[in-house]
Amino acid sequence: MMERSAYSRYPKSAFLAVIxxxxxxxxxxxxxxxxxxxxxxxxxxxxxxxxxxxxxDNWIKRHTVPGEALPTGVTVDDALKDQADWTAKQRAxxxxxxxxxxxxxxxxxxxxxxxxxxxxxALLSKTNHFQPDxxxxxxxxxxxxxxxxxxxxxIHGVMIFGDVYGEPVIEIDWSYNEGIPPKQTIVERPAxxxxxxxxxxxxxxxGTDFNKLKFKFEVKSIMFKDGTSTAES
Numbered sequence: 001m002m003e004r005s006a007y008s009r010y011p012k013s014a015f016l017a018v019i020x021x022x023x024x025x026x027x028x029x030x031x032x033x034x035x036x037x038x039x040x041x042x043x044x045x046x047x048x049x050x051x052x053x054x055x056x057d058n059w060i061k062r063h064t065v066p067g068e069a070l071p072t073g074v075t076v077d078d079a080l081k082d083q084a085d086w087t088a089k090q091r092a093x094x095x096x097x098x099x100x101x102x103x104x105x106x107x108x109x110x111x112x113x114x115x116x117x118x119x120x121x122a123l124l125s126k127t128n129h130f131q132p133d134x135x136x137x138x139x140x141x142x143x144x145x146x147x148x149x150x151x152x153x154x155i156h157g158v159m160i161f162g163d164v165y166g167e168p169v170i171e172i173d174w175s176y177n178e179g180i181p182p183k184q185t186i187v188e189r190p191a192x193x194x195x196x197x198x199x200x201x202x203x204x205x206x207g208t209d210f211n212k213l214k215f216k217f218e219v220k221s222i223m224f225k226d227g228t229s230t231a232e233s
Contacts, residue, residue, distance in 0.1 A: 029077035033060065034070035044076065052080060059083040111232045112218060118230070119155060119180070120145045121217035124187065126210040136197065136206060139190035146180040151225040153179055161205060162214040169208055170201040174217075179225065 028047040031040050033056070048056065059079040063070055074082075124141035131137065146152050154177040161169040172193060180186045197203045221231035 029075060029080075031076050032072070033074050033076060033079050034072050048076075055080055055083045055087070059086075062086070108232070115219040115222065115230075115232075118146075118148045118222060119152065119219065120147065121155070121157070121159075121219075123159075123210075123213070123215040126213060128206055136195040138193045138195060138206060140193070141187055141189040142176070142191055143185060143187050144176060144180050145185045146182055148224075149182050150228070151179060151181050152222060153177070153225045154223040155180075155219065156221045157217050157219040160216040160218060161208075162216075163208060164212050164214065166214070169213065170205040 028040070028043045031044070036044070044056070045053065056076060056079055059082060060070065062083075122143040122145075124143050126138060126140040129137050129139055144152075144155065154175060156175045159172040159174045161171070163169055176188060178186070178188070193205075195202045195206045197206065219232070221229060223229045
């Protein structure tokens with residue numbers, strides 16, 4: 001714990017005046033950051049607000065390079081202004097990135113809604129198996145429903161598996177190329193996925209029972225037999 005100063009019984013303004021006299025400068029904002037003495041640091045501790053002290057510390061951290069001195073000729077006032085500008089730019093960049101991500105998410109959801117009017121994919125079963133060489137694989141049944149008036153030649157997308165708590169388990173890139181007549185449903189069986197237990201997501205997929213999985217299929221592209229196609233840009 002910091003010891004109680006002998007000056008603490010005096011008003012802060014009086015204490016600051018004493019420290020300023022010791023430091024030999026009437027304006028702490030003019031101190032050069034690279035040459036701050038202990039007395040000047042005491043003055044700044046009294047003269048600056050907590051937010052200003054934090055900003056000054058952050059400026060020093062941004063400009064601290066191992067083996068090199070801080071930039072010379074930069075006053076406390078210069079450093080605070082520079083830190084304020086940098087912080088404002090960082091905030092603006094984050095806001096722009098958040099807006100861009102929100103826009104992309106909205107576009108993605110709109111495209112998935114459009115795909116959902118053309119086709120749906122459902123998981124009917126999931127079973128674990130061992131090969132004679134003890135290699136593991138998961139077999140599952142997938143149901144594809146063509147809701148459109150055109151025959152689908154191929155579907156490409158991502159199978160997204162989660163657990164009952166909503167936590168992600170694994171995402172698997174997937175394609176079906178056997179064709180689906182218009183207004184009809186096809187079941188793919190057995191679809192296989194070979195498991196590498198050294199990969200955590202694959203081990204988790206192996207270890208999660210079918211009735212504890214949540215399934216979603218995000219379509220990336222649909223090719224129709226007539227040569228037309230639609231895809232997520």
